[in-house]
Amino acid sequence: MREVKAGLKMYGSLLKMTMRGILQYRADFWMSLVSVSLLNGANIVQLSVISWRFHALGSWQVGDLLVLYGLFMISWSIFSVFFYRLSKIEDEIVSGSFDVYLLRPVSPFLQLVGGDIKYTGLCDTLLGVVLIPTGLSMTGTHWGLWQIFWFVIFVLSGGAIAVCIKFLISCVTFWTTKASALSQVFIQIYLLTQKYPVTIFGPAFRVLVTGLVPVAYLNFYPAVYLLGKPDAPPWVCMLAPVIAMVLAGIAALVWRRGLRRYNSSGA
Amino acid sequence: MITVKNLRKTYKIAKPQEGRFATLKSLVRPRYEERRAVDGIDFTINDGEMVGYIGQNGAGKSTTIKMLSGILVPTAGEVSVNGLTPHKDRREHLRGIGVVFGQKTSLWWDVPVIDSLNILKEMYRVDDARFRKNLEMFTDLLDLGPFLEQPVRQLSLGQRVRADLAAALMHDPKTLFLDEPTIGVDVIAKERLREFITEINRERGVTVLLTTHDVVDMEKMVKRVIVINAGQILYDGSMLGLRERYGGEDADIEDIVREIYREGGKTA
Numbered sequence: 038m039r040e041v042k043a044g045l046k047m048y049g050s051l052l053k054m055t056m057r058g059i060l061q062y063r064a065d066f067w068m069s070l071v072s073v074s075l076l077n078g079a080n081i082v083q084l085s086v087i088s089w090r091f092h093a094l095g096s097w098q099v100g101d102l103l104v105l106y107g108l109f110m111i112s113w114s115i116f117s118v119f120f121y122r123l124s125k126i127e128d129e130i131v132s133g134s135f136d137v138y139l140l141r142p143v144s145p146f147l148q149l150v151g152g153d154i155k156y157t158g159l160c161d162t163l164l165g166v167v168l169i170p171t172g173l174s175m176t177g178t179h180w181g182l183w184q185i186f187w188f189v190i191f192v193l194s195g196g197a198i199a200v201c202i203k204f205l206i207s208c209v210t211f212w213t214t215k216a217s218a219l220s221q222v223f224i225q226i227y228l229l230t231q232k233y234p235v236t237i238f239g240p241a242f243r244v245l246v247t248g249l250v251p252v253a254y255l256n257f258y259p260a261v262y263l264l265g266k267p268d269a270p271p272w273v274c275m276l277a278p279v280i281a282m283v284l285a286g287i288a289a290l291v292w293r294r295g296l297r298r299y300n301s302s303g304a
Numbered sequence: 305m306i307t308v309k310n311l312r313k314t315y316k317i318a319k320p321q322e323g324r325f326a327t328l329k330s331l332v333r334p335r336y337e338e339r340r341a342v343d344g345i346d347f348t349i350n351d352g353e354m355v356g357y358i359g360q361n362g363a364g365k366s367t368t369i370k371m372l373s374g375i376l377v378p379t380a381g382e383v384s385v386n387g388l389t390p391h392k393d394r395r396e397h398l399r400g401i402g403v404v405f406g407q408k409t410s411l412w413w414d415v416p417v418i419d420s421l422n423i424l425k426e427m428y429r430v431d432d433a434r435f436r437k438n439l440e441m442f443t444d445l446l447d448l449g450p451f452l453e454q455p456v457r458q459l460s461l462g463q464r465v466r467a468d469l470a471a472a473l474m475h476d477p478k479t480l481f482l483d484e485p486t487i488g489v490d491v492i493a494k495e496r497l498r499e500f501i502t503e504i505n506r507e508r509g510v511t512v513l514l515t516t517h518d519v520v521d522m523e524k525m526v527k528r529v530i531v532i533n534a535g536q537i538l539y540d541g542s543m544l545g546l547r548e549r550y551g552g553e554d555a556d557i558e559d560i561v562r563e564i565y566r567e568g569g570k571t572a
Binding site: 047054057133140297 | 426
């Protein structure tokens with residue numbers, strides 16, 4: 038317990054350093070904020086176009102699809118705001134800057150995570166926060182306390198799953214020093230599950246995104262449960278936190294083995 | 305005390321394949337070539353010693369330093385620094401050592417030097433009094449004053465190495481590993497670095513292992529040198545002995561080093 042507290046304190050100090058570094062480049066800071074806001078505006082316009090042109094997909098109404106997309110955005114932003122650096126191990130290894138993490142008596146994982154914060158990702162969170170109530174009101178769904186409770190569980194589990202998958206792909210670098218191909222495959226997969234209910238793709242794909250690369254737990258299963266869709270039994274949806282924990286365990290193991298494999302670079 | 309016994313580090317390097325479908329072959333069944341960066345070395349360095357570790361580029365100096373500091377896990381053999389195994393007792397080991405890579409900074413690039421020192425204080429759990437005392441001393445000896453408030457990316461190389469040295473010593477390590485600390489630094493700044501390192505070794509009894517290509521560094525700073533070539537130790541002994549063995553008392557140290565490297569090149 039004391040270790041967790043010390044870790045959080047260290048994380049706070051690292052973030053403070055990172056923020057201070059970011060604010061050194063004030064112009065860039067403001068430009069990124071402005072450009073991302075514009076990009077998100079464009080996203081919302083695009084979505085309103087989608088929802089206007091889109092027709093229901095099977096039993097999924099346009100409002101349901103907005104909830105599906107919104108859930109993805111919120112879970113994903115947990116990764117992109119706080120854990121983005123984990124997907125950049127490749128760069129750190131190639132440039133040799135990873136060495137430094139191994140020279141300080143603080144967990145390298147913590148140093149990696151504390152080394153970056155992508156505040157621009159907060160726009161994704163915001164998008165999700167706007168989309169979900171919009172979608173719910175379109176379909177006339179009402180969430181009680183129980184649903185809100187599960188919404189929180191789903192978002193946290195989904196965030197953890199996103200972080201773990203990105204992290205695991207990144208850890209492949211310890212063995213191969215490059216992981217971009219794998220990363221591309223993953224992007225192609227989640228670009229599909231992000232917007233469409235998994236059931237329209239057939240059973241093979243469903244197995245892939247449920248068991249192998251469980252991105253369906255970022256938004257599909259949560260949406261099925263929270264919107265009361267018939268696409269999957271409730272217990273399968275409620276496995277989300279379990280899957281998150283199993284993945285986290287695997288990631289911790291792979292990370293540890295990767296560190297032992299680490300070969301540094303250069304002189 | 306540093307003890308190294310039969311230490312090895314082998315890197316696996318993917319071997320380019322020939323013939324038809326070479327690219328496909330190397331994807332499906334890659335063939336690896338082993339490169340022995342460090343090939344069975346032994347040495348002992350006692351507390352308070354200052355030792356020069358020299359060798360050509362790629363001889364295995366940095367790989368040794370990286371194993372001693374715990375960045376790399378050895379392929380075989382034993383390493384012990386202050387009674388600890390670097391890659392196993394990572395955190396405790398790191399509290400007892402300081403490391404400076406002349407080619408890379410371990411400071412935060414975009415923030416003032418003093419901020420880096422402050423977060424290192426937290427990482428190493430240095431208490432306030434000791435921190436203040438060390439900061440005062442290093443500011444004085446290394447003349448950090450003029451650039452303590454400047455971001456690292458704005459420092460000259462000489463200033464950066466000085467800041468890195470201070471950072472590596474804030475937690476009073478027993479052992480200091482310096483990998484080419486004087487590389488690319490001008491003559492006057494070099495002189496100051498040498499004086500500082502010598503003083504730290506003499507006054508505080510810090511054990512120092514330093515790699516360098518600069519013969520003046522060797523002559524002015526160390527009494528003992530270890531020469532490594534192609535991963536193996538060619539010579540381990542006093543500077544005086546090195547002179548006697550390879551050319552006599554008045555021989556130019558640069559000629560001697562050249563001679564050793566040539567000889568090593570033949571046997572390797």
